[in-house]
Amino acid sequence: MARVTLNAGEPGRRDVALLAVLAVLLVGATAWLVYREAVPEYRDHQRQFGNLVQRRLGDAAATAVPAGIQQLWVPGAGRADRCPSCHLATAWRGFERGDEPLRTHPAGMLRAHPTNRFGCTLCHGGQGWAVDRERAHGHVPYWPEPLADASMAASLLPGAGRASLMALNCNACHRYETATAGAEIINRGKRLVDEKGCRACHRINGRGGLIGPDLSWAGDKNPEQYDYGRLSGRRSVFTWHEAHFQDPRALVAETVMPSFHLPPDDIKALALLVMSWRRVGVDASLLGDLPRTDSPSPQERALAAEMERGPGAWFVKTGCYQCHPVSVFGVKSPTPIGPDLSTAMDDVERRFSVPVDTFVKNPSGTMKAVFARQFMLSPAQKDEAVRELRAAYAEFQRQQAVMPAAPARAK
């Protein structure tokens, strides 16, 4: 390593030259800082945009290019977004091929969400009031909502991409819709929640069971509250959810949440959806006519009402049908994660090596959690459960005797 020796009597010529260079650099840097302080970065963009507009659209148009800090006040969210101080072309036509920050905004999004009402950061993230790029884009310590750009996507959601990271922001307002154009990955997650029957065990948007935690605001859970102990590789909330959906037991040994054997894209979609379930500080004016509740579809309700009048009414009213079909009584389950109860009398003996009344009194596996947290049946109600299971099996045997081939034995 070269060393500048200052106490060696007479300084060498090389040392003097080095000091001179350093002094010049120092003065230069100071001058540059002073200049930057006096002439902020957005001025450069504004000058450049003025020139561009003048060249392309003429002098008159150029006078419409704003000067100084530009701010969008978003009353519905109490935010002041100054992004247009640099992103000047957002609302101008004709700069679709420009370089950022001087490019026309993709028009579709802003038609449904005009910037004077929505600002920028509710969709993009970033630190609205800052006017230098680093801080405005939120790539600074402790800013919770950095700009959802490619680099942030790569570090927070490796393998998911920028569009997915933005879709997470969209769902803060669009959470109660079944599908939102432009937020495809979230839509996929919502479909899976219905198809896989997550609500059998989880309350989501105020609806569902209590065996697992309420997920309605799962996105607000602090990253430090997750136990990363059993997670190999990169540790983030996203990778935790990915690993958990892949194999819940690998992360939470005693969980009753099943693995759904989903392909990677489905797993990403569910992880993002869960992370999007956050509270956002927006008032009604920013929610317009968007739905405010997540209610069961009319078909679901009609089916439940019909089954409640049939011979399997007890299983429907008690809630067992949420996870179990009882096919001999025409009871279908919206989320059949448990076996058909038509033949439980027989199956329980084989599967659990105990008679059904012993199983109902003292169950193991998922039913242990169900009876402990979701359906806290009294001893009398448990007797009733056993009677109903017997009745279902009797009906099964009756149907078998009448039509030996059908219905097929419940699996």
Ligand code: HEC
């Ligand atoms: C000081 C000027 C400045 C401010 C203020 C500013 N930006 Fe930018 N922005 C830029 C520049 C320059 C680029 C292009 C280079 C880059 O990507 O960093 C850019 C790029 C972007 C991009 C594209 C990046 C990507 O990879 O997706 C987005 C989106 C963006 N800005 C959004 C915002 C939002 C939202 C705000 C307000 C919170 C904002 N910007 C404030 C200067 C600025």
Ligand code: HEC
């Ligand atoms: C309703 C949500 C929404 C709002 C509000 C919004 N944007 Fe966007 N913005 C998007 C989406 C979505 C894209 C990506 C569109 C695409 O790629 O087709 C985008 C693209 C961009 C890009 C281009 C990024 C790139 O490189 O492709 C920039 C820059 C940008 N927005 C800045 C802004 C600024 C500045 C504001 C506020 C004046 C703003 N946006 C308001 C949703 C929004």
Ligand code: HEC
């Ligand atoms: C048989 C019941 C059951 C089903 C069905 C189920 N879960 Fe779970 N889930 C649980 C239980 C119990 C836990 C708590 C233990 C654990 O973390 O595995 C849990 C935990 C979770 C967690 C972690 C919550 C946290 O903050 O730690 C998420 C996220 C989750 N489930 C999402 C889902 C989704 C999405 C589905 C549907 C695809 C689903 N679950 C289906 C029982 C279930």
Ligand code: HEC
């Ligand atoms: C701050 C809340 C908010 C955010 C964030 C938001 N939206 Fe919206 N969006 C709305 C509202 C409200 C409407 C309905 C317009 C109205 O009622 O005025 C809407 C309308 C829409 C529409 C329907 C347009 C139509 O006319 O059919 C689409 C599609 C849409 N948004 C997609 C998105 C996407 C994609 C994102 C994320 C990039 C997003 N939204 C982010 C609040 C939001």
Ligand code: HEC
């Ligand atoms: C949240 C979902 C869920 C609910 C609600 C539920 N069960 Fe279960 N049940 C299961 C699962 C899953 C199994 C399979 C055993 C296992 O995985 O531990 C099961 C197994 C059973 C069995 C053993 C059946 C067999 O063929 O082995 C019986 C009996 C049973 N449940 C009765 C009930 C009754 C009665 C109710 C209503 C009071 C009910 N269950 C509600 C999920 C549920």
